[in-house]
Amino acid sequence: MLRPTVPSAIVPSTVAKYRAKTCSRATRRYGRSTTKKLPQDVNPKGVFACNELDLKEVQVYGFDYDYTLACYKPSMDYLLYNLGRDMLIQKYKYPEGIGNLEYKKDFAVRGLHYDIEKGLLLKLDSFLQIQFGTVYRGLHPVPDDEVLRLYKNRIIPIAYVEAPNKHSHDGPHRTKMVQLADLFSVPEMGLLCNVTEYFLRNHIDYHPEILFRDVKNSVQSCHPIMHGMVVQNVSEYLEQNQDLKRFFVRLKKANKKMFLVTNSPFHFVDIGMKFLVGDDWKDYFDVVIVQARKPKFFTEESRPLRIYDEVNKTQLWDRVTKLDKGAIYLEGTVKQLQDMTGWRGHQVLYFGDHPYSDLADVTLEHGWRTGAIIKELTHEISTLNNPKFKENANWLQMLTGLIEEHQDYEGPDVQTVLDEWIKERDKLRNEIKRVFNEQFGSVFRTYHNPTYFSRRLFRFADIYMSTITNLLEYSTHHTFYPRRGVMPHEYTSYFV
Numbered sequence: 001m002l003r004p005t006v007p008s009a010i011v012p013s014t015v016a017k018y019r020a021k022t023c024s025r026a027t028r029r030y031g032r033s034t035t036k037k038l039p040q041d042v043n044p045k046g047v048f049a050c051n052e053l054d055l056k057e058v059q060v061y062g063f064d065y066d067y068t069l070a071c072y073k074p075s076m077d078y079l080l081y082n083l084g085r086d087m088l089i090q091k092y093k094y095p096e097g098i099g100n101l102e103y104k105k106d107f108a109v110r111g112l113h114y115d116i117e118k119g120l121l122l123k124l125d126s127f128l129q130i131q132f133g134t135v136y137r138g139l140h141p142v143p144d145d146e147v148l149r150l151y152k153n154r155i156i157p158i159a160y161v162e163a164p165n166k167h168s169h170d171g172p173h174r175t176k177m178v179q180l181a182d183l184f185s186v187p188e189m190g191l192l193c194n195v196t197e198y199f200l201r202n203h204i205d206y207h208p209e210i211l212f213r214d215v216k217n218s219v220q221s222c223h224p225i226m227h228g229m230v231v232q233n234v235s236e237y238l239e240q241n242q243d244l245k246r247f248f249v250r251l252k253k254a255n256k257k258m259f260l261v262t263n264s265p266f267h268f269v270d271i272g273m274k275f276l277v278g279d280d281w282k283d284y285f286d287v288v289i290v291q292a293r294k295p296k297f298f299t300e301e302s303r304p305l306r307i308y309d310e311v312n313k314t315q316l317w318d319r320v321t322k323l324d325k326g327a328i329y330l331e332g333t334v335k336q337l338q339d340m341t342g343w344r345g346h347q348v349l350y351f352g353d354h355p356y357s358d359l360a361d362v363t364l365e366h367g368w369r370t371g372a373i374i375k376e377l378t379h380e381i382s383t384l385n386n387p388k389f390k391e392n393a394n395w396l397q398m399l400t401g402l403i404e405e406h407q408d409y410e411g412p413d414v415q416t417v418l419d420e421w422i423k424e425r426d427k428l429r430n431e432i433k434r435v436f437n438e439q440f441g442s443v444f445r446t447y448h449n450p451t452y453f454s455r456r457l458f459r460f461a462d463i464y465m466s467t468i469t470n471l472l473e474y475s476t477h478h479t480f481y482p483r484r485g486v487m488p489h490e491y492t493s494y495f496v
Contacts (some may be wrong), residue, residue, distance in 0.1 A: 114178050
């Protein structure tokens with residue numbers, strides 16, 4: 001097929017025309033007076049719909065605790081990092097020198113994958129493609145050509161990432177990559193990369209999978225210590241939310257049932273909820289279940305519920321045949337919860353921060369409606385609303401369109417101009433990535449695709465928001481409608 005020939009003058013004049021429409025920078029560069037209107041700001045207190053959800057149908061509101069009702073200050077990340085680092089030295093006899101490694105608060109984002117064979121932290125998109133520039137060994141990026149040598153392809157085979165029939169959570173499956181999908185894993189990733197960097201700099205041989213397991217076990221085994229320290233100084237670690245009690249009051253006035261299912265122990269939840277809501281916090285809940293051991297709570301069928309004795313701080317051996325308001329229960333299963341309450345299907349709306357262990361099984365197996373609390377939305381939306389970001393994002397779209405439309409032309413200087421456009425596009429994409437996070441970019445997208453984390457979030461959550469109290473912006477009979485997404489073959493017919 002012959003490629004069309006175009007005079008070289010046409011291409012520069014076209015870029016001037018498009019750029020003038022796009023942003024004020026274009027006006028300065030090309031002397032045009034017209035500018036393209038930038039998009040409206042995103043509401044930082046918005047609730048965003050992946051699936052249509054009518055709150056009139058919801059009679060029961062369920063909640064996770066950590067990072068759902070209770071959101072933590074950055075001091076929590078430092079605490080978990082420091083406790084995990086010290087545990088590596090004390091329990092696993094790691095070199096004393098790692099005791100000097102300090103937490104880098106803006107290094108990692110959640111949703112990344114760790115390759116336990118190669119010892120790399122990396123970001124995948126929804127098509128299992130590696131985003132170049134986001135593959136790290138220790139604290140340093142791995143060059144793109146080395147990434148291709150290691151993986152032989154930019155696309156990771158699905159068997160490398162997901163075990164068969166594994167849709168909701170990590171388990172005994174032996175995949176070669178592990179996704180770190182909750183906020184407690186962010187300091188864990190920081191510790192993992194810091195220790196890796198220490199080993200590399202000091203020429204210490206190590207096994208990447210052993211290091212990953214040691215770091216993970218160290219951080220997780222420190223949770224009881226963390227619980228004790230938070231209980232002693234709750235305001236140091238927990239963000240106050242003055243609207244939380246008002247939210248609970250409104251649900252009660254609307255005659256909604258409420259329950260709490262959390263993996264955390266009672267004394268930790270009790271102190272936190274008293275700080276957030278008040279001493280009467282249990283009065284708002286019809287059922288409270290602690291130490292639920294999710295996701296097993298949602299997947300197992302024969303684990304008995306137990307009553308927790310608040311006075312003696314112990315578990316009772318009594319058979320649980322009904323769930324009483326004001327009592328505290330632990331362990332159990334979702335089957336028992338549903339059988340004893342009659343709460344089923346679309347009348348239940350459950351909120352959590354983890355797309356897999358909180359939301360996947362209840363929506364896929366039990367038909368509950370689900371809401372995700374994604375704290376990072378605050379930062380992401382603030383970035384989206386920045387005029388400079390909007391300008392760059394709009395120009396990136398237009399520039400990509402220019403390259404696509406003119407790539408098949410031939411003629412003097414055309415390739416030179418196309419190369420300049422491609423170079424500018426690459427520069428813009430990296431600028432846009434770095435404003436979210438210098439190393440890994442946005443939690444929700446790679447350069448142009450949703451991330452693997454986004455893919456699972458959109459699949460398992462009907463709605464998502466930055467904090468639970470964003471729902472106060474909407475009535476208890478509001479219907480959330482997902483926007484009609486434009487598919488690739490529809491784009492031209494919708495946008496001219």
